[in-house]
Amino acid sequence: MKIDQYSGYLKRLSLLLPLLSLGGCNMVLFDPKGQIGADEKSLIITCTLLMLLVVVPVIFMTLAFAWKYRASNTKATYMPDWSHSTRIEVVVWLIPCIIIAILGWITWESTHKLDPYRPLESDVKPVTIQAVSLDWKWLFIYPDLGIATVNEIAFPKDTPVNFQITADTVMNSFFIPQLGSQIYSMTGMLTKLHLIANEEGVFDGISANYSGAGFSGMKFKAIATSEQGFQDWVAKVKTAQAGLTEEGFPELAKPSENVPATYFSSVTPDLFMHILTKHERAGLAMGKGKGEHAEGEAATQSNPSIQE
Known part of the structure; x- marks a missing residue:
């Protein structure tokens, strides 16, 4: 009896461990203090919810189908020759296409609006x-x-x-x-x-x-x-x-x-x-030095008196 009791405690503790591991997380991205941060938070939430419109129904349907068509359920309709449903095809193709189109439009708008190179509009001198x-x-x-x-x-x-x-x-x-x-x-x-x-x-x-x-x-x-x-x-x-x-x-x-x-x-x-430019200047100086060295060698080869 004690073993079963301890086993139950361990199971409940294992369920709490993932939550405890999140205790040190600081969700700063979802606590914005600036307009850019607020717009990015809104973008993250919007895109996540749109994608969940596909993910969540699929999860529930998977569980529902597995339960309904389990081997012990003799009341479930058995259709071994079933292979196509126009209504299902329309749903599984149309809904994702609509979501992708919406996400594409949001991505296009936000990419330009939140471009890090784009100056912010303000009457205040930056x-x-x-x-x-x-x-x-x-x-x-x-x-x-x-x-x-x-x-x-x-x-x-x-x-x-x-x-x-x-x-x-x-x-x-x-x-x-x-x-x-x-x-x-x-x-x-x-x-x-x-x-x-x-x-x-x-x-x-x-x-x-x-x-x-x-x-x-x-x-x-x-x-x-x-x-x-x-x-x-x-x-x-x-x-x-x-x-x-x-x-x-x-x-x-x-x-x-x-x-x-x-x-x-x-x-x-x-x-x-x-x-910003010091490595570029170093490269140019090195290239110039190599060029002068090459010119010197060419001059030496063309003029035997220099070699002597």
């Missing part, structure tokens, strides 16, 4: 932030304000934020889940993202693409505040003793993990462009 993924931290440059930070950004609520994004090392992914879309940062390439926060708060920013040993600590804080709060934050950054120069950037770019928020009161103009 804030431009240049983001660079490093190993394993984020560098943010405010070109219009002449300041830079590591692992922290701030911007006023209800103000569009125009992100210009690149990488100094391996590919990463820039993502603030509660505000909206993620987009990749790639070495030598410029990607763009436009977000907006509709309320004040501190939101988690992450890298959504594995990039090595320090990936788990590659996080930053995105602070949405009032206009005055943003001005106060800028003033705080400008009181920092350190400045970020082109010569000092290689030291900052060295791999480091779990880096706290760091402020730079000044930044070399066009540092972001220097980071």
Whole structure:
């Protein structure tokens, strides 16, 4: 009797384990704080419900048919020669086609509406932030304000934020889940993202693409505040003793993990462009060097006196 009792406890516990495993999940995608995030949440829910219009009836019909036509049910109609039903064919083809057509239309509309490169419509002047993924931290440059930070950004609520994004090392992914879309940062390439926060708060920013040993600590804080709060934050950054120069950037770019928020009161103009194009310039210099070397060899071969 005790064995049966323990067995019952174990069965009930096994049913609770999947729910307990979800206790640590944070459904930030379904708690958006910006217009882009809200539109994406609506898109996810709409598409899921449309697809469930096919999935749920199929599940119920499978169970119902298995029960109705079980071997012990002698009242079920036995039709060994049945092979076709026009009504069933119409249903199983027409309904999925309608759903696919609706999903196609929604995809077309949302692809253009939620294009990360599309600037947000607003009467408020946007804030431009240049983001660079490093190993394993984020560098943010405010070109219009002449300041830079590591692992922290701030911007006023209800103000569009125009992100210009690149990488100094391996590919990463820039993502603030509660505000909206993620987009990749790639070495030598410029990607763009436009977000907006509709309320004040501190939101988690992450890298959504594995990039090595320090990936788990590659996080930053995105602070949405009032206009005055943003001005106060800028003033705080400008009181920092350190400045970020082109010569000092290689030291900052060295791999480091779990880096706290760091402020730079000044930044070399066009540092972001220097980071973006440095590999291209290195490639051109290498190609130029090879070209000069080849020209030198050709000149040597054509002029015996040079060889001597």
